[in-house]
Amino acid sequence: MKKTSYQILFMLFAAYFLQFPMAFSQSTAAVAEDEDAFFIRKIYDKGLTESRCYGWLTALCTQIGGRLAGSPEATKAEAWAKQTLEAAGFQARFQDCQVPHWVRGAKEVVRGVNSKILGKQPLRALALGGSVATIPSGLTAEVIEVKSLDEVDALGEKVKGKIVFYNRPMDKTPINTFFAYGKAGDQRRNGASRAAKYGALGVVVRALTTEIDDRPHTGSMYYDDKYPKIPAVAIATLDAENLSKALKTEGTVKLFMKTNCQNLPDMPGRNVIAEIRGSEFPNEVILVGGHLDSWDVAQGAHDDGAGSVQAMEVLNLLTISGYKPKRTIRCVLFANEENGLRGGLKYAEEALKTQEKHIAAIESDAGGFTPRGFSFEGDSSNFKTVFKKVTPFQNLLEPYGLTFSVGGSGADITPLKPQKTLLIGLRPDSQRYFDFHHTTADRIEYVNKRELELGAAAMASLVFLLDKYGL
Amino acid sequence: MKKTSYQILFMLFAAYFLQFPMAFSQSTAAVAEDEDAFFIRKIYDKGLTESRCYGWLTALCTQIGGRLAGSPEATKAEAWAKQTLEAAGFQARFQDCQVPHWVRGAKEVVRGVNSKILGKQPLRALALGGSVATIPSGLTAEVIEVKSLDEVDALGEKVKGKIVFYNRPMDKTPINTFFAYGKAGDQRRNGASRAAKYGALGVVVRALTTEIDDRPHTGSMYYDDKYPKIPAVAIATLDAENLSKALKTEGTVKLFMKTNCQNLPDMPGRNVIAEIRGSEFPNEVILVGGHLDSWDVAQGAHDDGAGSVQAMEVLNLLTISGYKPKRTIRCVLFANEENGLRGGLKYAEEALKTQEKHIAAIESDAGGFTPRGFSFEGDSSNFKTVFKKVTPFQNLLEPYGLTFSVGGSGADITPLKPQKTLLIGLRPDSQRYFDFHHTTADRIEYVNKRELELGAAAMASLVFLLDKYGL
Numbered sequence: 030m031k032k033t034s035y036q037i038l039f040m041l042f043a044a045y046f047l048q049f050p051m052a053f054s055q056s057t058a059a060v061a062e063d064e065d066a067f068f069i070r071k072i073y074d075k076g077l078t079e080s081r082c083y084g085w086l087t088a089l090c091t092q093i094g095g096r097l098a099g100s101p102e103a104t105k106a107e108a109w110a111k112q113t114l115e116a117a118g119f120q121a122r123f124q125d126c127q128v129p130h131w132v133r134g135a136k137e138v139v140r141g142v143n144s145k146i147l148g149k150q151p152l153r154a155l156a157l158g159g160s161v162a163t164i165p166s167g168l169t170a171e172v173i174e175v176k177s178l179d180e181v182d183a184l185g186e187k188v189k190g191k192i193v194f195y196n197r198p199m200d201k202t203p204i205n206t207f208f209a210y211g212k213a214g215d216q217r218r219n220g221a222s223r224a225a226k227y228g229a230l231g232v233v234v235r236a237l238t239t240e241i242d243d244r245p246h247t248g249s250m251y252y253d254d255k256y257p258k259i260p261a262v263a264i265a266t267l268d269a270e271n272l273s274k275a276l277k278t279e280g281t282v283k284l285f286m287k288t289n290c291q292n293l294p295d296m297p298g299r300n301v302i303a304e305i306r307g308s309e310f311p312n313e314v315i316l317v318g319g320h321l322d323s324w325d326v327a328q329g330a331h332d333d334g335a336g337s338v339q340a341m342e343v344l345n346l347l348t349i350s351g352y353k354p355k356r357t358i359r360c361v362l363f364a365n366e367e368n369g370l371r372g373g374l375k376y377a378e379e380a381l382k383t384q385e386k387h388i389a390a391i392e393s394d395a396g397g398f399t400p401r402g403f404s405f406e407g408d409s410s411n412f413k414t415v416f417k418k419v420t421p422f423q424n425l426l427e428p429y430g431l432t433f434s435v436g437g438s439g440a441d442i443t444p445l446k447p448q449k450t451l452l453i454g455l456r457p458d459s460q461r462y463f464d465f466h467h468t469t470a471d472r473i474e475y476v477n478k479r480e481l482e483l484g485a486a487a488m489a490s491l492v493f494l495l496d497k498y499g500l
Numbered sequence: 501m502k503k504t505s506y507q508i509l510f511m512l513f514a515a516y517f518l519q520f521p522m523a524f525s526q527s528t529a530a531v532a533e534d535e536d537a538f539f540i541r542k543i544y545d546k547g548l549t550e551s552r553c554y555g556w557l558t559a560l561c562t563q564i565g566g567r568l569a570g571s572p573e574a575t576k577a578e579a580w581a582k583q584t585l586e587a588a589g590f591q592a593r594f595q596d597c598q599v600p601h602w603v604r605g606a607k608e609v610v611r612g613v614n615s616k617i618l619g620k621q622p623l624r625a626l627a628l629g630g631s632v633a634t635i636p637s638g639l640t641a642e643v644i645e646v647k648s649l650d651e652v653d654a655l656g657e658k659v660k661g662k663i664v665f666y667n668r669p670m671d672k673t674p675i676n677t678f679f680a681y682g683k684a685g686d687q688r689r690n691g692a693s694r695a696a697k698y699g700a701l702g703v704v705v706r707a708l709t710t711e712i713d714d715r716p717h718t719g720s721m722y723y724d725d726k727y728p729k730i731p732a733v734a735i736a737t738l739d740a741e742n743l744s745k746a747l748k749t750e751g752t753v754k755l756f757m758k759t760n761c762q763n764l765p766d767m768p769g770r771n772v773i774a775e776i777r778g779s780e781f782p783n784e785v786i787l788v789g790g791h792l793d794s795w796d797v798a799q800g801a802h803d804d805g806a807g808s809v810q811a812m813e814v815l816n817l818l819t820i821s822g823y824k825p826k827r828t829i830r831c832v833l834f835a836n837e838e839n840g841l842r843g844g845l846k847y848a849e850e851a852l853k854t855q856e857k858h859i860a861a862i863e864s865d866a867g868g869f870t871p872r873g874f875s876f877e878g879d880s881s882n883f884k885t886v887f888k889k890v891t892p893f894q895n896l897l898e899p900y901g902l903t904f905s906v907g908g909s910g911a912d913i914t915p916l917k918p919q920k921t922l923l924i925g926l927r928p929d930s931q932r933y934f935d936f937h938h939t940t941a942d943r944i945e946y947v948n949k950r951e952l953e954l955g956a957a958a959m960a961s962l963v964f965l966l967d968k969y970g971l
Binding site for chain 1: 870951
């Protein structure tokens with residue numbers, strides 16, 4: 030054990046200070062590994078000096094901005110992406126689908142009624158995506174605080190006629206913030222129907238972030254058709270803390286809440302697809318993707334403009350590095366990840382109909398931060414076998430700070446799982462993600478150019494290895 | 501090899517998704533490793549929920565701000581740190597030293613003279629620390645662009661009477677940006693005297709950052725006493741690009757340059773020291789440190805307020821985690837790292853006089869970003885032996901994304917090297933550091949709370965292991 034650790038340490042030393050992958054002399058395929066190491070270094074050199082992804086992301090964020098499925102901005106973004114891919118030298122096409130069409134309407138209002146602690150200032154609130162509106166005159170009701178869906182079940186009829194306030198904070202202790210997000214998210218996604226089951230009139234959900242700040246975080250919520258549809262909003266953690274304090278201090282607290290959202294008929298949406306055709310096995314596809322849609326209130330810089338431009342950049346980086354893939358490398362910018370996943374479902378459905386074999390799919394949808402590695406999942410019938418094949422690639426990517434793990438990949442590509450595709454998620458550093466996620470602060474100024482570029486280079490390097498060696 | 505890789509992957513899987521260090525059943529000391537893993541998890545839990553370092557950094561940055569050696573703000577910061585450590589329950593003291601006293605004076609001016617491309621707007625400039633002033637009426641001279649000190653040697657007398665413009669960009673390709681900084685820094689540090697050797701009147705240096713932006717970066721420069729002292733300024737990379745373009749297009753370009761700095765007599769400065777006394781081996785010291793001084797124009801948030809509050813936090817985290825160290829854990833906030841290293845030199849000098857054995861010293865001085873690992877160096881007589889002893893600790897820190905490497909530690913602790921101290925640098929993610937380094941943008945709003953806290957927890961965890969097992 031000690032000897033191995035020592036070897037790894039000296040590899041890390043060399044990688045860190047010499048900034049160059051060294052020969053892996055212990056390898057049985059040392060020459061090929063050397064060649065691969067040099068080519069990956071070339072991809073990174075190009076990726077840090079000639080990358081176009083930050084410029085693309087700036088254009089997408091500032092010229093188009095928020096682009097929720099069904100919105101005119103989503104249509105604009107689709108056209109922009111197709112045109113940008115074409116201008117970069119790739120044939121691009123649309124793949125049509127139908128997407129939900131939810132609109133926020135006029136600014137939502139949530140405020141205390143005769144509460145000294147809450148005062149007259151409205152709470153910083155955002156209606157959750159999919160929520161119905163209140164009646165036009167708004168809703169006024171007493172608030173009852175809970176920490177979980179189970180607590181609502183336990184309270185039962187006591188929530189009747191009330192606004193249920195879900196206030197379980199995101200756990201700060203997991204190093205990977207997505208883990209805490211996963212554990213706290215049920216309040217936002219399913220809180221409304223659980224409360225409606227017992228006659229609640231509306232729900233207010235503490236924003237999903239570990240910090241105490243003034244940003245409400247929107248996000249999708251779903252109704253269970255068995256129960257009445259009641260309005261749902263998220264409030265900033267600062268306001269959640271304050272509301273909780275008002276309840277403790279004042280005993281009874283009433284909120285006025287008015288949302289103006291509408292669920293309209295489905296609209297046309299489009300996946301945007303471009304590819305480099307494989308020279309030897311054109312019917313074997315390696316997919317790289319992100320989702321082009323974002324929440325309405327954000328620029329969608331990290332979520333998921335970053336992943337979209339990184340996927341586009343993979344095609345560009347392989348091309349300017351002079352790589353001619355044997356397999357088809359396909360960039361897919363999915364429609365409607367945020368509130369429907371219709372783009373991902375449509376893509377998988379169409380993929381079933383063709384003769385193409387999707388050997389692997391990589392999604393970047395965890396922000397444009399410094400990449401820390403990749404996580405892998407797949408169909409239980411072949412996952413162990415294919416994962417074993419990619420495991421040795423980790424040696425070549427370690428000098429770039431990347432490690433492999435088993436875990437979730439990306440929402441848009443999971444519908445490919447039954448096709449036995451190896452599903453891969455880019456895993457960037459997760460510390461800052463929930464400062465911005467689904468808020469008005471998810472803007473280009475919070476994306477660092479080098480961090481974004483490193484993500485694209487990481488994906489391009491893995492695609493290169495997958496293409497060269499197959500699965 | 502494959503089996504080991506596979507084992508590592510599953511450890512990473514567990515760490516990433518279960519967020520908990522798993523038992524290392526293959527270890528011969530499995531029980532101790534389990535205990536250690538649990539205790540490190542406790543340190544991290546405390547570090548992410550009860551940490552005080554972000555609040556401390558906010559106070560330091562906003563209530564005191566820039567604190568160059570010899571300034572009233574440096575004195576204020578020293579008093580603040582001592583008081584804050586005392587309020588946190590630790591005995592604190594000053595260690596006096598003498599520090600250089602350089603003042604910037606009135607805002608420096610650098611602008612083109614009759615250049616269409618440069619126009620009438622002043623270039624975004626900052627005098628380099630240590631630079632002399634121009635004569636009060638300023639200096640006007642023709643500009644000659646070079647890419648290196650060697651090029652000045654080659655030009656020789658051709659630079660006479662001119663302003664030498666050092667314009668070699670920082671290399672974007674190293675993953676670790678400090679590597680590129682190291683390679684580009686000679687222009688800033690030694691460019692003036694090299695140019696003065698051949699009769700140049702002043703130097704303008706391209707700011708040390710990989711990006712093209714509007715921020716001039718100051719930093720220290722040194723004169724060779726053999727040559728006349730000529731004024732030196734840094735200009736933003738955008739202005740460097742523009743000046744280079746003007747030279748190419750217009751042939752001859754003159755700059756007007758006026759700096760108002762002064763090198764005054766040395767002033768008193770202080771290292772701030774607090775410690776937890778060891779219960780078994782009080783004369784064995786494990787040092788954790790950062791430097792409290794910063795450049796005048798910055799808040800010194802990343803450089804090195806972050807390292808200072810992290811070092812303070814190590815004492816706090818060990819205490820609130822209930823750990824009673826066997827050895828003395830000493831927090832040292834060094835004076836005058838930026839332009840003299842007098843605090844570090846003084847500390848090592850005093851340490852020689854005492855009977856205390858400094859077994860290890862850890863410095864954080866690379867920004868308050870997500871920690872990626874530690875780098876180790878030491879005296880050649882014992883380094884291999886002690887490094888081998890700490891190597892196994894890496895297993896316990898890997899779940900937190902930390903790896904070990906051999907390399908530089910921190911400027912303030914290197915004077916301890918002859919005392920055979922194991923010298924350790926915290927290595928945070930380096931991608932964003934040079935966006936802020938030595939600029940007015942090095943402010944608290946660019947420090948992420950969780951990233952800062954993780955650095956403190958990483959240091960506290962390593963200190964715990966060093967203390968428990970010794971060296």
